Amino acid sequence: MNFKTQLEDYQATQSMSKFPYSFEEWEAMAKKVLSSPNYDYVAAGAGSEDTMRENVDAFKRWRIQPRMFRDVEQRDTTTTILGTQLESPIMMAPVGVQKILHERGDLASAKAAGELGVPFVCSTVSAYSLEEIAAEVGEDTLKWFQLYWSTDEQITSSLLKRAEAAGYSAIVVTLDTPMVGWRERDLNHRWLPFLEGIGIANYISDPVFKSRMSVDPGSDLQAAGEEFRKVFGNTKLSWRDLEFVREQTSLPIILKGILHPHDAELAIHYGVDGVIVSNHGGRQVNGAISAIDALPEIAEVVQGQIPVLMDSGIRRGDDVLKALALGAEAVLVGRPYLYGLAVGGREGVKQILRNLKGDFELTMALSGVKQISEITPALIRKTTN
Ligand SMILES: Cc1cc2nc3c(=O)[nH]c(=O)nc-3n(C[C@H](O)[C@H](O)[C@H](O)COP(=O)(O)O)c2cc1C
Numbered sequence: 001m002n003f004k005t006q007l008e009d010y011q012a013t014q015s016m017s018k019f020p021y022s023f024e025e026w027e028a029m030a031k032k033v034l035s036s037p038n039y040d041y042v043a044a045g046a047g048s049e050d051t052m053r054e055n056v057d058a059f060k061r062w063r064i065q066p067r068m069f070r071d072v073e074q075r076d077t078t079t080t081i082l083g084t085q086l087e088s089p090i091m092m093a094p095v096g097v098q099k100i101l102h103e104r105g106d107l108a109s110a111k112a113a114g115e116l117g118v119p120f121v122c123s124t125v126s127a128y129s130l131e132e133i134a135a136e137v138g139e140d141t142l143k144w145f146q147l148y149w150s151t152d153e154q155i156t157s158s159l160l161k162r163a164e165a166a167g168y169s170a171i172v173v174t175l176d177t178p179m180v181g182w183r184e185r186d187l188n189h190r191w192l193p194f195l196e197g198i199g200i201a202n203y204i205s206d207p208v209f210k211s212r213m214s215v216d217p218g219s220d221l222q223a224a225g226e227e228f229r230k231v232f233g234n235t236k237l238s239w240r241d242l243e244f245v246r247e248q249t250s251l252p253i254i255l256k257g258i259l260h261p262h263d264a265e266l267a268i269h270y271g272v273d274g275v276i277v278s279n280h281g282g283r284q285v286n287g288a289i290s291a292i293d294a295l296p297e298i299a300e301v302v303q304g305q306i307p308v309l310m311d312s313g314i315r316r317g318d319d320v321l322k323a324l325a326l327g328a329e330a331v332l333v334g335r336p337y338l339y340g341l342a343v344g345g346r347e348g349v350k351q352i353l354r355n356l357k358g359d360f361e362l363t364m365a366l367s368g369v370k371q372i373s374e375i376t377p378a379l380i381r382k383t384t385n
Contacts, residue, residue: 041185055282077371107128146171150232311332
């Protein structure tokens, strides 16, 4: 493949685009088109939002030391995760309730993923069912299913079996959200999407969930919402419970929300297939360490035994390069593509992803790197301010 031509084509298309380039402009445009509660639901972090800001600020303390004179004419951004080759180490993080951003919500994002071949992680609290979303991603693009573990074991089991049947190839178990964090903006609005029945599509389409109700949940969203609140989130879980997920699925299991190296060791001990270093975009524990600062210690204990992925704070190509240099094999993005969705639907999501991929490839080349395996800790250093 001629990467130079590919990049030139890309730049030519960009010059005709009506969309902006910078994350900050996308965010400002999203703020204009969304209602205040909807915008705040996405933009908010927990508490004083200190960790949410730190996710972005911490990246600035890591600096690239580019290498020169290294023939970057032919570049290759491909990488392999759990046996699947990806065109670029950039994935779409699981995000629920996307209907608050756009009528077609997750379906539009999933379609964009499929059209660009960017891996998509479907959330348990998606606004459309996991089967409908899988169909939009299509067969040729990697798709994983993210699990929020219900207090009702049979519902959890049913979701896992449906995900496998729908063609998802891994289960991402999110550990950091046994309950929703203290989000002051949402508390001020006294509103959550779930209260309006948004984000419960996987429940109202689930045979076990339906069997728990005396009415059809699809025709009584209020009753369905109440039932959902009873079963969402499970505060009793501990490491031994992973066995239960193993028994329900033959798919690889990836744990999302790891921030402590001891938890990474436990993940390996319990035989999981990968971890995602993440603080949920700063939405759960305010005061928590930024994901990028947690990454090196975790990569150190994992020692390449299982894939380490990372999210929380990725905004531009240099962030991707830094995360890979600190030990991530791939990164996931959340808010950037959500703002793309709010502003431009499927086309907006595609534009955001194209920008990120293009920026990453350029930053890689300008840093003297031709392929992902050349991105090592030797390429960056930490500064004090
Ligand atoms: C509005 C919103 C909803 C989210 N929903 C989920 C979810 O359903 N499941 C999950 O595991 N993570 C969820 N996340 C967290 C993302 O997967 C990801 O960890 C985070 O957005 C990454 O940070 P970033 O937004 O700075 O890129 C959500 C994040 C946002 C902003």
